[in-house]
Amino acid sequence: MKKEYINSELYEILHFTPTITPKIQASIDMAYGEIRNKILSSTEMPHRKIKMQNRTYLGFAAAILLALGFIGFGNSALAAKIPFIGGIFNLVETKLSYPGNFSENSEENVYSQTVGDVTITLSEASYTEMALYLALELYSEEGFPEDFNRVKNMEDYILSYDVLNMQSCQSFDFSQADPNLYNNDILSASVEEGVYTPYSIEGNFADTHTFLGVIRIDLDAIKRAFEISSLPPEFTYTFTIRKFWGRLNESKEIKLTDPDTGKISTIMNAVQKYYEGPWSFTFPVALDPAGTQTREIMETNKDGVGISTATKTRYEIKADLILPDGADPIDYFVCITDADGKILDSQGNNNAEIYSIYGRNTDTVYIYVVDYFTYMDECKAENAYLLPEKSLFMTKVEW
Numbered sequence: 001m002k003k004e005y006i007n008s009e010l011y012e013i014l015h016f017t018p019t020i021t022p023k024i025q026a027s028i029d030m031a032y033g034e035i036r037n038k039i040l041s042s043t044e045m046p047h048r049k050i051k052m053q054n055r056t057y058l059g060f061a062a063a064i065l066l067a068l069g070f071i072g073f074g075n076s077a078l079a080a081k082i083p084f085i086g087g088i089f090n091l092v093e094t095k096l097s098y099p100g101n102f103s104e105n106s107e108e109n110v111y112s113q114t115v116g117d118v119t120i121t122l123s124e125a126s127y128t129e130m131a132l133y134l135a136l137e138l139y140s141e142e143g144f145p146e147d148f149n150r151v152k153n154m155e156d157y158i159l160s161y162d163v164l165n166m167q168s169c170q171s172f173d174f175s176q177a178d179p180n181l182y183n184n185d186i187l188s189a190s191v192e193e194g195v196y197t198p199y200s201i202e203g204n205f206a207d208t209h210t211f212l213g214v215i216r217i218d219l220d221a222i223k224r225a226f227e228i229s230s231l232p233p234e235f236t237y238t239f240t241i242r243k244f245w246g247r248l249n250e251s252k253e254i255k256l257t258d259p260d261t262g263k264i265s266t267i268m269n270a271v272q273k274y275y276e277g278p279w280s281f282t283f284p285v286a287l288d289p290a291g292t293q294t295r296e297i298m299e300t301n302k303d304g305v306g307i308s309t310a311t312k313t314r315y316e317i318k319a320d321l322i323l324p325d326g327a328d329p330i331d332y333f334v335c336i337t338d339a340d341g342k343i344l345d346s347q348g349n350n351n352a353e354i355y356s357i358y359g360r361n362t363d364t365v366y367i368y369v370v371d372y373f374t375y376m377d378e379c380k381a382e383n384a385y386l387l388p389e390k391s392l393f394m395t396k397v398e399w
Contacts (some may be wrong), residue, residue, distance in 0.1 A: 011288055042171065070340045085110055085123045088135035088212045092203045095160040098216050098347045099358040100315035102126040102133050105291065111281040117141040120279040122240065127285055128313035129231075129292045130354070131256040132217040136201065138164070143208040145273055148246035151204060164201045164211065165272075166244035167191065170237070172222070179394035187226050201244065215239075220318070233287050240280040245272045293399055297367075298322075298349060305332070310397050312362065316347040318354045321368045333375040335387060339364040343384045362399065369393040 011351070039271070057393050089103035114119040117140055124135035126258060148164070150157045169190035175183045189195035196218065203213030217239070219231060249267040291314040300306030304324030313320055319334050334353045336344050339362065344355035368391040370379055379386050 002238070010280055013222075029143070035075055084137050084206065084210070084212055085121065088137060088203075089124050089126070089133075089214070091206075092135075092161065092212050092214060094358070095204060096202045096214055097159075097161070098202075098315075098356055100126075100133070101358070102135070102315070103187065105288065105314060106135070109283060111283060113279045113281070115277050115279055116246075116275070118275050118279075122239075122283075125283075125285075127287050128315060129219065129287050129289060130311065130313050130316055131219055131317065132237070132285065133315075134215045134392070136213050138211040138213065138244075140209050140275075144205070144211065145246065146208065147246060147248045148206075148211075148273075149205045154249075161202045161204060162202075162211070162246075164213065164246050165246050166199060166201060167242045168197050168199065168240060169242065170197055170217070170239050172231070173236035174232055176235075177235065178399065181232070182228065189222060189225065195225040203397070218354070220351060220354070231287065231399065235285055236282060237285045238282040239279065240278050242278050243276045245273055245274040253260075294398070295397050297397070299395060304393070306393045307334070307367055307369065307395055310365075310367060312357065312399055315357065315393045316354050317344070317357055317362060317365065321369065331372050333370050333372045333390075335368045335370055335375060335379070335391075336383060337366045337368070337383075337387065338362055341366065341384060364396065364398050367395050367397060 022393050026156075054098065086108050089106055093100060093102045103124075103126075106124045107126070108124050110121060110123045112119060114120075115393050119137075119139045120136045121139070122134055123137065126133045146153055149162060151160065151162050171186055171188040173186050175185035189197050191197065198215050198217055201211075201213035201215050203211060205211050223229065225229065248271045250271045252271055253266050254269045256267060257263070293312045294384075295310045297307045297309060297319075300322050304322065305327075306322040308320045308322050310320075317336060319336060321329060321332060321334055323329060323332065336355050337354075338344055338360040342360075344357065344360060344362070346353045347351045347356040368387045368390045370387065374390050
């Protein structure tokens with residue numbers, strides 16, 4: 001019976017190092033060149049959708065490996081020719097700082113652009129009312145520096161994922177929505193406009209040429225920035241990576257001048273390698289309300305501190321704070337624990353009070369509002385048992 005390879009097995013295949021004869025090398029180059037040409041010819045124009053034939057190519061790639069009589073290879077340039085389209089979430093979704101079963105509720109629409117020697121392919125997406133999750137392959141013909149792969153090459157590195165920094169911008173086209181709800185048809189978000197936009201890609205290197213990553217777009221941050229209460233269920237979204245970079249294992253001297261005294265000081269700064277874009281992708285988004293649950297609480301303590309609503313999606317949970325007039329939200333912290341009383345892990349890279357539900361029992365949760373310094377000094381991590389005593393307000397929510 002023929003073995004069917006799954007994506008995680010293909011990932012492992014990439015990391016074996018058997019002997020490759022010149023004859024095998026020539027056959028592999030020809031076969032994988034053909035496969036990648038089929039993939040790239042389907043994606044050479046931006047915004048063109050790819051259907052399930054890419055899964056067929058993935059199976060074909062595995063079949064060739066068996067036919068050639070070996071189970072892997074160490075040639076990274078050759079390894080990069082295996083297409084990961086449609087399988088990126090499966091490979092990296094549990095190794096992120098914001099893990100989730102994104103592959104179970106994802107759409108496969110492929111958009112690909114090449115600038116210089118780097119091709120970025122956006123192949124999968126998963127949407128909730130709280131965030132957009134985008135899966136990407138970053139492929140460099142030249143190959144990325146080994147220093148970028150800290151998971152593999154850096155001793156004592158404790159994370160399960162690597163991070164590429166980026167500068168990005170985004171826009172939301174609401175022209176098909178109710179014109180009474182939004183001031184403009186197109187709302188843009190960028191650093192220059194003082195609006196949150198994602199600044200990192202988390203994931204793993206499949207080889208020196210290929211980085212498989214996920215970007216989380218915080219929709220709550222967008223709503224706050226645009227001062228709107230909700231987003232339309234469907235809109236057109238544009239995401240642009242202006243440039244991205246990684247850190248090298250070397251430093252250089254930088255001279256800084258104190259503007260007040262004119263004194264010059266020298267510091268050592270990490271060297272970064274930059275890749276200039278832009279890579280821009282425009283595609284339709286349909287938010288998924290079916291996976292979202294909201295509980296109205298509307299309770300406070302005697303001082304007017306409390307929680308209005310709690311919202312839970314397939315991947316995360318948050319609670320909205322109620323404060324008395326004049327109070328500053330920065331002075332308070334909203335903490336959520338699972339059914340066992342353990343603090344949930346932070347999910348939002350722009351908001352520490354959005355929590356991941358991955359791998360946790362959240363059928364029942366406990367929500368606490370705590371003075372910020374009290375939480376930081378006394379209630380974090382193993383001191384979660386003090387939350388009922390130290391909190392200003394608490395409530396229990398069952399889903």
